[in-house]
Amino acid sequence: MSHGLFRTEWVAGEPPDIHHMDVPTAYDAAKLGMWLFLATEILLFGGLFAAYALFHWAYPTEFHHASKELNWKIGAFNTCVLLISSFYAALSVDAAQHNNNKKVVRYLLITLGCGLIFLVVKYFEWTGKASHGLFPGTSGEHGAFNSPEFNHSYRMFFGLYYCMTGLHALHVIIGMAILAWAANLARKGRFSKRYYTPVEVGALYWHLVDLIWIYLFPLLYLVG
């Protein structure tokens, strides 16, 4: 079974040799498939958002104190980095729509660079928290708040923090792998306004990663 996307033989700028679909239908089908996948992603994160909403409602004061452990400046910086990365992902689609493979490569490399900056910042943030004893399921060295009730909800906040940002970071890594693959195809001159499905669906996935963070940043760093 020869699959269009992974075929090694192709004509530069031309869609894969798909005999059972015309070009626009194949493009629309791929895009709709990605939207359906993104819907399941929203539900995946939705479960964690629901858990966060519930425990935030149950322990507002404790969550407030726990979120003060996070540095909102770092969170805001990473938010801007992801927004800029999304902008360049959108531009990479635009470049493909204008038959410019060189610009597709350039814009995707900028997107990947932003993704890398995000992950490096997140790494230092996590290790910083961990060095203060704030692991998932622990409450750190907070003698001032040592009531059992407080420790319990403090643990809950950092459990949710690590789960949500961890799952999000996993998505950043997967998104970077997809965009790197698309950039490599662009480097070989693969795309044109008649065929750029990998850039389009890769960018859609990347925008979702950005969307999730748009909600995570105020929830974890600001509202808490």
Next chain:
Amino acid sequence: MSAHHHDSHSGHGEGFHGELGHVVPYKTYLAILIWLLILTVVTVAAAQVDFGAMNAVVAMIIASIKALLVATIFMHLKFENPVTWLYALFPIVLLAILLAGLFIDNPFRTDPQHATEAAQHAANRLAVILRIG
């Protein structure tokens, strides 16, 4: 798939239908990025003001405006067909049902004393309503 056979009208505002998807002008993308960055500053500024119980609501409203900008322009949802809109909206509806269910159910499921109080409160309300009726 009739959307692909629209006449291409180039230039201002909304861009044009390319050979496959919709082509959005560079300036529109840039304007959206600037709005997203401004709204990030607004979120941070709003967090310095205490709206009490509305803190989370204000933050979520701003986040949703940002999400709408990303989805409609960056992800081209604005130019997509109704089926794509359906795919984008149904998880949000399901999530709303989940949250509504949780917040209706939860007051009766915390610690036993809390649950007893909540049940007592509901019973009192019901008694008042019935007596008036």
